[in-house]
Amino acid sequence: MILLLVAKGRDMYRQQLLGLISTALTLAATTSGCGLAGPHSQCVGDVPDGLKSRDLVGTYRSSSSETVTLNKDGTFTSDGWPAGVGIGSGTWRLNPPESPAWPLDFSFQEGASGTGLSIQGSRKNPELYEFVGDPDQCDVVTFRRID
Structure with missing residues (x-):
């Protein structure tokens, strides 16, 4: 016992x-x-509050000269992004804040797999970014609007 x-x-x-x-x-x-x-909040900022699709329209360039142009009709063109695609085009969509998907979703016309970018900054001056290496090391490529 x-x-x-x-x-x-x-x-x-x-x-x-x-x-x-x-x-x-x-x-x-x-x-x-x-x-x-949350996804490595010490490395990057949050999606701006109240962000609308119209706030994102424009051309963005990375420090390595890759470009992404978001058109107001929901189409996009890219040059050098994502890696291995070269010049691409298709449609883009801003997902709702509660969505588990990328904040900014891309579907390519040429058969490249869909991908996405995250967003930080402000509604007036948004920045697009993606992690390219170890997120814990803050390996981030940032696209800044140029127009």
């Missing part, structure tokens, strides 16, 4: 210890910018 109580106590201790470890790992992930805290 005493051995049974000791064994039950040991199992309960293990369960409590596993629960504590799980909680600690979750807290570490959320406070380090990984996992549950």
Whole structure:
């Protein structure tokens, strides 16, 4: 009987210890910018509040001269982005803030797979960006509007 109580106590201790470890790992992930805290918020800004599709219309250039032009009719052209596509075109869409998809979604006409960009900055001066390496190292390419 005493051995049974000791064994039950040991199992309960293990369960409590596993629960504590799980909680600690979750807290570490959320406070380090990984996992549950959001997509690497220490590297980039948030999507501007109240952003509308019309706020994004224009041509954007990256530091490595890739360009993306967002037209007001929902079409786009790109030169050098995404890597390996060369010159591309298709349609773009601003997703609602609660969407789990890219904030800015692209569908290519030429059969390239769809991709997306994230958005930061302000409604008046938005910037488009994508992670190109390890997000924890803040490897980001930013596209700034040039017109």
